[in-house]
Amino acid sequence: MTRRQTTISAILSATFVLLTFAFFNFLYPYHIHYQEQLQFFRFSTDYFLESVVVPGGLGDWISGFLVQFFYYAPLGALILSILLGLIQFLTWKNMVKGSYAASYPLSFLPAAAMFLFFGGEENLITAAVALVASLAAALCLIKIRKDRLGDIITVALIPVLYVMFGGISFITPVIVGINSAARRKGIKGNIIFAGAALMMAAVTVIIARLCAPYPLDRLILGVHYHRFSYVIPLFAWISAILVPIAVLAAGVIRKDKAFALTLATVIIPAACLIPSSIDLDKEELFGYDFMTRMGQWNKILYAADRNKPESPIAVECINLALAKTGHLASDMFAFYQNGTSGLLPKYVRDHFTPGPTGTVYYNLGMINTAQTFFFEAQEGIPDFQKSARFSQALAKTNLLNGNHAVARKYVNALKQTVFYRKWAEQTERLLDNPALIAAVPEYAHMLSVRIRSRDFLFSQDEMDSMLGLLYLDNTTNTIAMNYLLAWCLLRKDLQRFMECHQLLQIGDDARHYQEAAILYWSLNHDSPEGMPGFISRQVESRFTKFISDFRSGKNEEIMQKEYGDTYWFYYCYRSNTIIEENDENNNSHSS
Amino acid sequence: MRTIIHIALSILLVSSCYRFDPTEAHYTDGPIWPDYMDVTIPVNIAPLNFCYTAADGPVPETTFSHGDMSVTIKGREVVWKAKEWKKLLEAAKGSDIIVKSSVLQDSWTMHVSEDEIDYGITYRLIAPGYEVFSKIGIYERKLSDYDERTLLENTQFNSCINCHTPHKGDPDKYSFHIRGRHGGTLINLDGELGVYNTRTPETIGSCGYTHWHPSGDYIAYSSNIVRQGFHVRPDKLIEVFDLDSDCQTYDIRNNTLISAESIKKKDVWETYPAFSADGRTMYFCAATPRTIATEFEQIRYNLCSVDFDPATGTIGSKVDTVVFAEGMGKSATFPRPSYDGRFLVYNIADYGNFPLYHKEADLWILDLETGESRPMSKANSDGTESHHSWSSNSRWMMFSSRRDDGLYSRPYFTHIDENGQESKAFMLPQKHPLHYYSYQNRSHNVPEFVTGPVDMDGISAEKLVTSKEKIQFGFRMSD
Known part of the structure; x- marks a missing residue:
């Protein structure tokens, strides 16, 4: 390449890395956090050995090492962009010597496919690590000048690379073979090499099948390239397969003038596929989960104000943020509400939804229920990894439950991490001297609001009773009280709401409580005489206007504009099917 | 580059060396853990290694003696050489081994029973949780040493495995259940x-x-x-x-x-x-x-x-x-x-x-x-x-x-x-x-004795578990 071409190529590569960094850091940061919370990388012998005994285990261990830095999104974005940059750079380096500058854009093909792969939240970067390692190995091998020696080493390395990095490493002999074929005279040597490599790969897989407890398809397609064992990590394999294709194509392209054309062959398909590979709805959801995990309540409310999310998990996080900031009773209907599933959703058997729900129960003071949800979230991780996030949460719940030996087990493991070590060491000091636990404000609060004297079995059907008992056990637990009343309101059970309101002698006459009370009154009485005294004149006059507008048949859109922040709008316009569905789900769960 | 290699090697070395750390767990208030004081043990059991729970103070010397045989092990963690342990147990069969420690006032005994224990045990390793299961496996552990062998893991078919039950410890005759997607019961009848x-x-x-x-x-x-x-x-x-x-x-x-x-x-x-x-x-x-x-x-x-x-x-x-x-x-x-x-x-x-x-x-x-x-x-x-x-x-x-x-x-x-x-x-x-x-x-979980190495072909078991064809149990009421 000329100097100008080299400069253009370098600019292209740098732009690619910068763009990918910008994408992950600014558009996709919560996907990065999502990856981090579903693994538990530890600096320990046991973890290392546990990881590397699986085919592709070293790649997985390296991936785990890198993903621990995803605790901070910019670091994660940097790592992902460097990995993609390396894939591109190594692909170019593996292209047949003497390739023209026009081939350079082709070296972006595998990296572009891997970028699309990173768009899926369940895709694991182990595949990218494996590809980088395989490309690096190929680059070293094609530098061996003696063909026969190179062939022997390449074939001998097939099982080694496979054990370290899994199925993707099979592209190494393919790249080496293409390079050898380009410089070798005669076909015989190529056939022998191809035959030997194929045989070695087959033997490697057969031996792996006999030794490792994994099904054959996973042993070939990668044990840890995707979180779900039954999903083929398609774009990772497309990325890997595109390497030899790019190398072959580079050997064909001879004209420098084709630069723009080859660049277009990369950019156009990648640009077309990006929308289908990224999921910004999930990004929003992961964002609410992350902010809830970190206790960023105001940030949640700010985001909710902007985006008005409707998914139950997001609404659940918003409601918790409202409760934590003391605004649930006055502002919850200013946000979209989807019944009780947006307040305390039923348990879903997956590795994501129990996380935020567990956090809600934790903040309510239902420590055992929170522990159940956190534990199930961790155990539900499809590739059988553990989670530093949930282990930390479990250490807390066990500490609060007085199960200090169990808490110490989690703490010991967390001490072997980079980002949770400090917290683990602080917690260890509490375990060494339990009298200090009550001196930590968070734990002191949790110990005061949790149920101590009563016992019953958790039942989603009797949520109102449980929340009531929780509040009665400690009347400073205002979150429990607000959740209880919110539960009644979301179920449109005004009778129960009024009973609870009176029974608990709530002095807090927040706006939504006034709205519910006046609505209840109007449904059961003909005149405003004797209406509860805590209903303000302002609420009364707004209700009168609402009724008048409602009776005049104003359409829903106008009503939402004027009364969308009131309980009345929820009561009259949010479909009852939401509530019925919630009930059905709750019943089927408990049966 | 050299620095990077150095860091990488350090990480690998740090993460792959076993070091005894007595502060790892606080399981007991007793002076040693596991508590092997005054226990009765079979003659064919693996060495009962233990550690002192005190993290500081003088390094203990522990002396095990029977008759004129005596073995002294120095350190906070008492780790036996298998041959020495076996020799001492054979000699003490039917009587006591006296254990003295340089840091503890009282000595204790380990009675070596003449009754042998079975070849090994099987158990399920499972996180003690609720409804969801993560990695579960059935493993065999020899009792005369520390060897653990995987019999079956759910990484092969992503279902729950439970209740591995042999017939009077017979390694060739057992039953266990698979729950979930590939539910069924596997029964091994003499191979x-x-x-x-x-x-x-x-x-x-x-x-x-x-x-x-x-x-x-x-x-x-x-x-x-x-x-x-x-x-x-x-x-x-x-x-x-x-x-x-x-x-x-x-x-x-x-x-x-x-x-x-x-x-x-x-x-x-x-x-x-x-x-x-x-x-x-x-x-x-x-x-x-x-x-x-x-x-x-x-x-x-x-x-x-x-x-x-x-x-x-x-x-x-x-x-x-x-x-x-x-x-x-x-x-x-x-x-x-x-x-x-x-x-x-x-x-x-x-x-x-x-x-x-x-x-x-x-x-x-x-x-x-x-x-x-x-x-x-x-x-x-x-x-x-x-x-x-x-x-x-x-x-x-x-x-x-x-x-x-x-x-x-x-x-x-x-x-x-x-x-x-x-x-x-x-x-x-x-x-x-x-x-x-x-x-x-x-x-x-659910530990069971076995009298020999369990006959289990993981690949065959996987094929059976994932197959749709299962033998249907019949049913009748008793006469």
Whole structure:
């Protein structure tokens, strides 16, 4: 390449890395956090050995090492962009010597496919690590000048690379073979090499099948390239397969003038596929989960104000943020509400939804229920990894439950991490001297609001009773009280709401409580005489206007504009099917 | 570049060297852990390595002596050389090894029993959780050394594996269940592994708790509709209970489940069936059904029995109450008769049928000759004791105990002499016990003795489990 071409190529590569960094850091940061919370990388012998005994285990261990830095999104974005940059750079380096500058854009093909792969939240970067390692190995091998020696080493390395990095490493002999074929005279040597490599790969897989407890398809397609064992990590394999294709194509392209054309062959398909590979709805959801995990309540409310999310998990996080900031009773209907599933959703058997729900129960003071949800979230991780996030949460719940030996087990493991070590060491000091636990404000609060004297079995059907008992056990637990009343309101059970309101002698006459009370009154009485005294004149006059507008048949859109922040709008316009569905789900769960 | 390589190598080295750290766990207030003081051990057990719990002070010297033989080990962690250990145990067979420590005032003993223990044990390793399962496997562990072998892991088919139950420790004859997507029961009959659908239109569900008939021709199974409930109080977590349960026996030769009115009553929950040593009695636990939400603390099981005729597979109609636990305000579960027919060990808890989550659950022993029953005080602890199994010579009992941290079950062993007297229990030995048990984040669940290496071909098992074709159990009522 000329100097100008080299400069253009370098600019292209740098732009690619910068763009990918910008994408992950600014558009996709919560996907990065999502990856981090579903693994538990530890600096320990046991973890290392546990990881590397699986085919592709070293790649997985390296991936785990890198993903621990995803605790901070910019670091994660940097790592992902460097990995993609390396894939591109190594692909170019593996292209047949003497390739023209026009081939350079082709070296972006595998990296572009891997970028699309990173768009899926369940895709694991182990595949990218494996590809980088395989490309690096190929680059070293094609530098061996003696063909026969190179062939022997390449074939001998097939099982080694496979054990370290899994199925993707099979592209190494393919790249080496293409390079050898380009410089070798005669076909015989190529056939022998191809035959030997194929045989070695087959033997490697057969031996792996006999030794490792994994099904054959996973042993070939990668044990840890995707979180779900039954999903083929398609774009990772497309990325890997595109390497030899790019190398072959580079050997064909001879004209420098084709630069723009080859660049277009990369950019156009990648640009077309990006929308289908990224999921910004999930990004929003992961964002609410992350902010809830970190206790960023105001940030949640700010985001909710902007985006008005409707998914139950997001609404659940918003409601918790409202409760934590003391605004649930006055502002919850200013946000979209989807019944009780947006307040305390039923348990879903997956590795994501129990996380935020567990956090809600934790903040309510239902420590055992929170522990159940956190534990199930961790155990539900499809590739059988553990989670530093949930282990930390479990250490807390066990500490609060007085199960200090169990808490110490989690703490010991967390001490072997980079980002949770400090917290683990602080917690260890509490375990060494339990009298200090009550001196930590968070734990002191949790110990005061949790149920101590009563016992019953958790039942989603009797949520109102449980929340009531929780509040009665400690009347400073205002979150429990607000959740209880919110539960009644979301179920449109005004009778129960009024009973609870009176029974608990709530002095807090927040706006939504006034709205519910006046609505209840109007449904059961003909005149405003004797209406509860805590209903303000302002609420009364707004209700009168609402009724008048409602009776005049104003359409829903106008009503939402004027009364969308009131309980009345929820009561009259949010479909009852939401509530019925919630009930059905709750019943089927408990049966 | 050199710096990067240096950092990478350092990380690898740091993460791959074992270092003993006495602060890893705080399991006990005692001076050593595991507590191997004054225990009775079999002559063929792996070295009982242990560590001192004090992290500072002078480095201890521990001297083990018997007659003129003496071995001294220096260090906070006492790690034996296998040959020396074996030699000492052989010499001390039938008598005591005296243990003296340079840092402890009192010496202690380890009595070496003449009764050998079986070849090994099998157990399931599972995170002690709730409904969702992560990595689960069945493993075999030799008792004369520390070798652990994987028999089957759910990484092969992503389902739950449970209740690996051999016939009197026979490694070639066992049954275990797969739950979930690939549900079924695998039964190995002398090397022939088959997968069965145990659910029939006449039974309330798939087969559950398992016990083999001494002849190997029948397997007693329960069928349970199991649910979990979650407590809200700090000291209790889970309640596992049945909404319904029945017992039956599987006639292997005729591929038929046999039930009877006596063990399938509508107004009684019957579970945990087990055959007597002579095969002519079937023990089981029975309780009066109650409303779970409000009366779960009143659900109490009694230990009952019915006659069984192995020649015809006939189940008796008269139910006898063997232990009236309800009368003590307790619940009796998990009966396991010894293979010599002398004793029966069972669990006692305050209520319910799942002692694993009951801190108060203890082992009790019933003398089948005198009918006397008593708690096994020397083997029990303040923590949960459950899931017990007899060795093939009926002189050793293994059980799982949560005494160490309250959550993770670990195998413990106790010697039971000809009078039914148990010894102080000792923990399954490990090469580095403190490190192993501190970082083992799965429970040793349902441990069972085996008399030799288990015949298990993982690939064949995987193919059977994932195949859609399962052999259907037949069903008939007893004559």
